Amino acid sequence: MAHVGKRVVASREGIDRKKLYTLDAAVKAIKERATAKFDETVEIAMNLGVDPRHADQMVRGVCQLPNGSGRTVRVAVFARGPKADEAKKAGADVVGAEDLLEQIQGGNINFDRCIATPDMMPLVGRLGKVLGPRGLMPNPKVGTVTMDVAAAVEAAKGGAVEFRVEKAGIIHAGIGKVSFDEQKLIENIRAFADSVAKAKPSGSKGTYIQRIAISSTMGPGVKVEPASVLVTA
Structure with a gap:
C-alpha cells in the first residue's frame, strides 16, 4: 500500500x-x-x-x-515580414519561419503557445506530429491562426x-x-x-x-x- x-x-x-x-x-x-x-x-x-x-x-x-x-506564458509565432515585426512588438518570445521550423524539429520547444499567420500554415503543418500531441498546434478555432498576431500574443500573455x-x-x-x-x-x-x-x-x-x-x-x-x-x- x-x-x-x-x-x-x-x-x-x-x-x-x-x-x-x-x-x-x-x-x-x-x-x-x-x-x-x-x-x-x-x-x-x-x-x-x-x-x-x-x-x-x-x-x-x-x-x-x-x-x-498567474503563469508566465512563452509564445512562439510563425510569421514573416511586417507580421513578424508586429509579433515581436507585442511581446512574442520566439518569432520565425523556416528557422523556427528547424528549431522545433531539432527538439527545441521552449514555448507554451504557438501562433501562426494563415499563410504560414503549410509550413507549420509539417510539425503536426510534433506540436499536435503537445497541444501546441495553431488552430483558427481557438484564435491561434490569425492575421492579428499582436492581439493573439497579448491574449496568450494576458491569460x-x-x-x-x-x-x-x-x-x-x-x-x-x-x-x-x-x-x-x-x-x-x-x-x-x-x-x-x-x-x-x-x-x-x-x-x-x-x-x-x-x-x-x-x-x-x-x-x-x-x-x-x-x-x-
Missing part, C-alpha cells in the same frame, strides 16, 4: 468526498489547504456528457480569464486558456494561483465554465455539464455544485 504523507492527510481533513460544495465554499477550502512551499495552481476538472469520438460531440475553445492565469475535451469526456485547466484572492478565483472559474458551456456541441444530449471539481496542485479535490458555477444555461 502506498504511504500517504502527513501533509496530504491533513489537507484532506474536513473535506467530504461525497458532498457538493458551493463555489465560494470550495474555493475557500482549496486556499486553506494549499500548504506547499510554492504558489500552487488552482485547477478545474469538468465531466461533460459528450463522446469526443464523434465529430459532433467535440468540445474545444479558448477562454480569456478576467484575472489572468487566455485553451481547452479541449479528453477521450473520457473530461476537460482540465489551470485557472489561477492560490495566491489570488477568493473573488478573483471565483471570477476566473465562472468565466472558464461559461466558455465551456457556450462551446456545447450539437451532438450533446442530456446533461452537458455533469460534474465539476477544483483542486490545487498538491491539495485535495473538492466537488462543486454546477449550479453555483454556471452563469449561463
